[in-house]
Amino acid sequence: MEDFNKICITQVASTILSLLDVSPNEQMAQPVNEVLSAAQKKFGVNKCDRVVMYNPDAIAFWIYKKFYKKYLWQLDSNVDITLPMLSVFPPVTPVCFGSMYSGLQPSEHGIQSYTKPLLKCDTVFDRLIAAGKKAAIVSTAGDSISLIFLERKMDYFIYKTVKECNAKAAELIKKDEYDLIVLYNADYDYWMHRSSPTGLPAKNALRKNVAEYLELKKLIQAEWKDRHRTALAFAPDHGCHRVFGLLGTHGINEPCDMNTVHSWSFI
Ligand SMILES: [Zn+2]
Secondary structure, three states, X not given: OOOOOOEEOOHHHHHHHHHOOOOOOOOOOOOOHHHHHHHHHHHOOOOOXXXXXXXXXXXXXXXXXXXXXXXXXXHHOOOOEEEEEEOOOOOOHHHHHHHHHHOOOHHHHOOOOOOOOOOXXXXXXXXXXXXXXOEEEEEEOOOHXXXXXXXXXXXXXXXXXXXXXXXXXXXXXXXXXOOEEEEEEOHHHHHHHHOOOOOHHHHHHHHHHHHHHHHHHHXXXXXXXXXXXXXXXXXOXXXXXXXXXXXXXXXXXXXXXXXXXXXXXXX
């Protein structure tokens, strides 16, 4: 049986802030030192001036390992660091992204079940805005990331389709107006629930998630390499497991659902 991973997704919030040279608040979990060290190694400083977060939904650590030879090696050979990560309980989307971008455990930020209320606590977005920086969320309508961080002085690009989201993220990179861009992708989660975590539609979604990350990396290299130091993350929210031998779900306090994996490139 798999062990629980150690580095918690709550640590992502202060990692993003530290990279962008903005102080986290005292309640936020400590940054992931391995990520800051990897940035230091690449840039000579552990700071950068652009962060792009690609948030594919529900990619479990066991899925990463199972499909490493098929798809994930390609991601792994194109990033600077990959870290096994621990999600928060219950491992469902609004709870997890609430934690990832607030640096808080669910009992502290307040979303403790599958509900999508507006988060009132201090988040990465609030800290950046207070520091005079610009943030944008690009996501599909009705999804957690599109709802729980609303009503802040930042820009929200909410669309019906993944295709529109990806096109908008590419456009924002070309326009170069944001310090932080968050791009959400629900596809793996969608197909994992409706087919199985290892079924063909889910595998296709996983393959596309890797391809989309690599496209983002290529675009950032072309557009920003001479102008900026950029951190590009592949950062799922939680894992998943199979139920009734076929369909997929998540939400239990077991490594299958609690363990995920994050990768970072420094460009
Ligand atoms: Zn999710």
